[in-house]
Amino acid sequence: MVEGMFREWEKHPGTVSGIGPVRPRVSETRSRQTGDKRCERKALRPPGIDWDTPAGSPSGSVCVPVCEILAVREADVEGRGKTSGRWQRLSRRPAEGYPYAFTVSYVERVKQHRWRCRDVTFQCADGAVCQQWIHSIRDQLSKLTGRPRHLLVYINPHGGRGRGKQIYEEKVAPLFSRASISASVIVTERANHARDHLKTDADLKKYDGVVCVGGDGMFSEVLHGLVSRTQRDAGVDQNRREQRLVPCPVRIGIIPAGSTDCVCYGTVGVNDPVTSALHIIVGDSQPLDVCSIRHADALLRYSVSLLGYGFYGDVLTDSERRRWMGPVRYDVSGLKTFLAHNYYEGTVSFLPATDVAGSPRDKTTCRAGCSRCLKDSQAYGTGNCVRGRDQGGDWRVIRGKFLAVNAAGMSCACPRSPGGLSPSAHLADGTTDLILVRKCSRASFLRHLLRHTSPQDQFDLSFVEVHRVRRFCFMPRRSEHEGDPVCSSWNCDGEILPHASVDVGVHCQLIRLFARGIEDIATP
Ligand SMILES: Nc1ncnc2c1ncn2[C@@H]1O[C@H](COP(=O)(O)OP(=O)(O)OP(=O)(O)O)[C@@H](O)[C@H]1O
Numbered sequence: 001m002v003e004g005m006f007r008e009w010e011k012h013p014g015t016v017s018g019i020g021p022v023r024p025r026v027s028e029t030r031s032r033q034t035g036d037k038r039c040e041r042k043a044l045r046p047p048g049i050d051w052d053t054p055a056g057s058p059s060g061s062v063c064v065p066v067c068e069i070l071a072v073r074e075a076d077v078e079g080r081g082k083t084s085g086r087w088q089r090l091s092r093r094p095a096e097g098y099p100y101a102f103t104v105s106y107v108e109r110v111k112q113h114r115w116r117c118r119d120v121t122f123q124c125a126d127g128a129v130c131q132q133w134i135h136s137i138r139d140q141l142s143k144l145t146g147r148p149r150h151l152l153v154y155i156n157p158h159g160g161r162g163r164g165k166q167i168y169e170e171k172v173a174p175l176f177s178r179a180s181i182s183a184s185v186i187v188t189e190r191a192n193h194a195r196d197h198l199k200t201d202a203d204l205k206k207y208d209g210v211v212c213v214g215g216d217g218m219f220s221e222v223l224h225g226l227v228s229r230t231q232r233d234a235g236v237d238q239n240r241r242e243q244r245l246v247p248c249p250v251r252i253g254i255i256p257a258g259s260t261d262c263v264c265y266g267t268v269g270v271n272d273p274v275t276s277a278l279h280i281i282v283g284d285s286q287p288l289d290v291c292s293i294r295h296a297d298a299l300l301r302y303s304v305s306l307l308g309y310g311f312y313g314d315v316l317t318d319s320e321r322r323r324w325m326g327p328v329r330y331d332v333s334g335l336k337t338f339l340a341h342n343y344y345e346g347t348v349s350f351l352p353a354t355d356v357a358g359s360p361r362d363k364t365t366c367r368a369g370c371s372r373c374l375k376d377s378q379a380y381g382t383g384n385c386v387r388g389r390d391q392g393g394d395w396r397v398i399r400g401k402f403l404a405v406n407a408a409g410m411s412c413a414c415p416r417s418p419g420g421l422s423p424s425a426h427l428a429d430g431t432t433d434l435i436l437v438r439k440c441s442r443a444s445f446l447r448h449l450l451r452h453t454s455p456q457d458q459f460d461l462s463f464v465e466v467h468r469v470r471r472f473c474f475m476p477r478r479s480e481h482e483g484d485p486v487c488s489s490w491n492c493d494g495e496i497l498p499h500a501s502v503d504v505g506v507h508c509q510l511i512r513l514f515a516r517g518i519e520d521i522a523t524p
Contacts, residue, residue: 067144068107070179070281072137074130075101075121098123100130104137105178107278113269113519115278117175146283148208148514151176151253153185154194154222156214160327164213164257172213172255172277179281183211194218198225199232209251209514211280213273215258216305216494222252223302227290227510238292239299245292245507253280253514259327260494262305266410266420267427269518280514287377287428287509289409293492295499303492304511306412306421307504309474310344310404311337311437313489316496338446341403343439344488346500348405349397350472353431355379358424360433360466361459366411366426368517376429380508393470401439405474407504408433417452422466427517430508431468438463469506476500 101123108118124130155164188194212222226248231238234246256264256271265271267286291303314337322329356376409432413420422433440463451458459466476487490497
C-alpha cells in the first residue's frame with residue numbers, strides 16, 4: 001500500500017495527493033499564536049477498508065500542491081511535533097498499531113483572500129516508511145527555488161496602532177521559524193532609519209528578501225532604500241533624466257501593521273499579517289511598476305500606488321496636523337477638505353499608452369498571473385520609462401480647473417473602497433491611470449467620491465476623465481488674485497511632496513513583492 005502511495009507520489013510529483021484513503025481522527029484546535037486551525041490527524045491505512053468521510057469534505061482526500069506546503073516535521077506517537085521546539089498535544093489518542101507520525105504544514109485558503117497555516121498529521125505503522133515520506137516531501141520542497149531562506153526585517157514600532165513588534169513576534173516569527181527561514185530583525189528608531197540602512201549599510205548579498213512591518217510609509221522607505229541601493233550598486237545615476245533604472249534583485253515583503261496598508265491590500269487582496277507571511281514563505285513574486293517623480297530634473301520620490309494633487313493632497317496635508325487623533329484623522333480631514341471644496345488651476349500634459357491592450361474603463365481587473373501585464377511588460381521592457389519629449393508618441397495637453405488630479409499606479413483598493421480609485425489599473429504593465437476631476441458642484445463631486453464605494457463606474461461623469469499613460473507632467477497656474485487657492489500639494493503614497501510642478505514617468509516592473517496579485521478564486 002505504501003509502495004502504491006509512493007508510486008502515486010512519483011506519478012504526481014507536484015502534489016501530495018494519493019496519500020490514500022484518509023480519515024480525520026482528531027478534532028481541530030486553534031493556535032493561540034496565529035489563530036489558525038492547527039491539527040487534524042489522519043490515519044494512513046491499507047486500502048479496502050471502509051472509511052468515514054470527514055465532515056464537510058465529500059471526497060475524504062486531501063490534495064495539496066507542493067508549492068503550498070510550508071514544512072514537514074516528524075511527530076511522535078502522541079502527535080507532538082519533534083522538531084518544532086515546542087511540544088504540541090493533539091486532543092485524541094493515535095490509532096493503535098500506527099506509532100509513527102509526521103506533520104505537514106500547508107496553506108489553506110479561508111475567507112476573502114485570507115490564508116492560514118494548517119497542520120495535518122499522518123500516522124504510519126512503519127518507522128522507515130514515515131522517514132521516507134518526510135525525506136521525500138523535504139526533497140520536493142528543496143527543489144522549489146523561489147523560497148527565501150534569509151530575510152532582512154524592518155519593524156516600525158510606531159506604525160498604525162503601534163503594534164508592529166507584537167504582530168511580528170506573535171503572528172509572523174513563529175511561521176518563519178516553522179518554515180526554517182532565518183530573519184535579521186531591525187526595529188527602527190527613527191523615521192528613515194530603514195531607508196538609510198538599506199541605502200548604505202545593509203549587506204544585501206546575505207538576504208533573499210527585505211520585509212517591512214508597518215504601513216505604506218514604511219513600505220515607501222524600503223522602496224526608496226532598495227531602488228537607490230540597486231542603482232548605486234549598478235553604477236546608475238537615478239537623477240539622470242534619460243536613465244533606464246535597473247530592476248531590484250531582492251523582493252520586498254509587506255507585513256501590514258499601519259493605519260494605511262494600500263499596497264498590501266492591492267497586491268494580496270487583504271490586510272492580514274498571517275496571509276502576508278505565508279506569501280513570503282511560499283516565495284511568491286509579483287512584479288510592480290514604480291513611478292519616478294521629478295521636479296526641475298531632480299528626482300523627488302518614487303511611488304507605486306497613489307499620486308494625488310488637489311483633494312487627496314489637501315486631505316493628507318490637513319491630516320498630518322492631526323496625527324494625535326490616530327487613524328480617524330483621515331476621516332476628519334476628508335470631511336473638512338470636502339467642505340472646503342478647493343479647486344486648482346493648472347496644465348496637465350501626458351503621453352497616452354497607446355501600445356497597451358487595455359483601458360482604464362474596460363472593466364477588466366488585474367489578477368494573479370495577469371496575462372495583460374505579462375504581454376505589455378514584455379513589449380515595453382522592465383525598468384524602462386519613457387523620458388524626453390522626443391521619444392515618440394503624441395503628447396496631449398489639458399488646461400483647466402481641477403478638484404483633483406490623480407495617478408493610480410495600481411487600483412488603490414482598500415477595505416473601504418474594494419474597487420479602488422481605478423479598478424482596472426494594472427500592477428505591472430508599465431502604465432499609470434491619470435484621473436482628472438474638473439471643477440464641479442459639491443453634490444457632483446460627492447457623487448464621484450461615493451462611486452468609489454460602489455460597483456458604479458466612477459469615470460462615467462461629465463467632469464471626470466481618465467487616461468492610461470506612460471508619463472505625465474503637471475504645471476500649476478500661478479494665481480494673480482490674492483486669497484485664491486494657488487497650489488495644492490501632491491500626496492505621494494501618503495507622503496507630501498515639496499513641489500507642485502512634477503514630471504512623472506512609469507518604470508515598468510522595477511520591483512517585485514512577495515505576493516502574487518489578488519487571486520481570482522471562489523473561497524469556501
Ligand atoms: N521608529 C520610528 N519612529 C518614528 N517614525 C518612524 C519610525 N520608523 C518609521 N517611521 C516613519 O513612520 C511613518 C509612518 O509609518 P507607517 O507607514 O509604518 O505607519 P502608518 O500608521 O500607516 O503611517 P501613516 O500614519 O502615515 O498612515 C513612515 O513615514 C516612517 O518613515
